[in-house]
Structure formats: C-alpha cells, structure tokens
Amino acid sequence: MFEIITQTTLATLGVALLVAVVRVVKGPTLPDRVVAMDLVGVLVVGLIVVLAASTQVPATLDAAIVIALIGFVGTVAYATYVQRGRPE
C-alpha cells in the first residue's frame, strides 16, 4: 500500500516538473523562465527528499541542500541581470 503512495507521489512530482519545464521552454520573457526555473529547483528538492525517505538513504539529503542553495543564488543573480540589462 505504501509503495503505491510513494510511486503516486513521485509520479505527481514528475508531472509537475514536466509542466514547469514547458513554461521554461515557452516563457515569453526572461523573468518567466527564471520563475519557472526556481519552481523546477524546488520540485527537484522535493523529489530528492521523497526518494531519500522512501529508499532510506539519508545521504541524498545533502544534494537537496546544495540544490536549494544554488537555486536561491541563481534566482538572485538573474534578478540582478534583469534589472541591470536595460539601460535607463
């Protein structure tokens, strides 16, 4: 029973990841893509946490910490680029 719950959770997160990647590809402006990539980072962190808990391998949580950190720094860097890219 619990196997089915785990696989349903993983499948739902995978579908959410695909939908967010569709927005990354389609997004008409750069901030759309940055927002969608931020969401992709958060979804990957959730996927890794669920995998680590369901396979009982807690060492993978370190990868989740690193991906969360890199996602935040990347979003802030892209925001600075969006704001400075246009001459006033």
Place this chain on the structure above:
Amino acid sequence: MIEILTAIMWMAGSAFALLAALGVLRMPDVFTRMQASTKASTLGLGCLLIGAALQLGDFASLIRVFSIGAFILLTTPVAAHVIARASYLADVPLWEGTILDERRRAQKP
C-alpha cells in the same frame, strides 16, 4: 500510523506542487505566475518535508530535513520579491486586465 500520516502529507504535498506547476503554466502574467509558484511550492515542499521527517526518524536526517525546510521558508519570499521588483522595474508587460499600475500612472499624470 506513521505510514498513514506520511501518506497524507505526501499526497497533499505533491498535489500542492502540481497546483504550483499548473499555476505557472496557466496564469497570464509574470507576477501572477510568481505568486502561484511561490505560495503553492512553499506549502507543498513543507508537506513533503514533514512526511519525509516522519518516515526517516533518524536524528541526523531530521536535522537535515529541518534545515532544508528553514532554508526554503527563508529564501523563497526573498527570491520572489527580488525577481518581481527586477521585472517590474524592467517594464515587463503586465496582464491587460490589470487595474492599477502606480508607477506608470505617476509617469503620465
């Protein structure tokens, strides 16, 4: 008992994550997309983390899970604010049904 709680948390978390992705796909504007993504993804990831913490039970992994949760809860609003401010100042087009745009109204009195 713990498995039932974990199952409830994981189903709720993945549902919120799917809602966040659908909001990012369907909303008409950068700012509406961003609010859908930020709120729903924070809540969804919180539910997933609570479920994983219940399932792992080990003290070292509990500390890691709580640090991931605290980091995401601290940084997601900051990142959303920064990217919203940057895109608003860079004149990213708003949705055509937007009622109030105070910066443009101040420029053209």
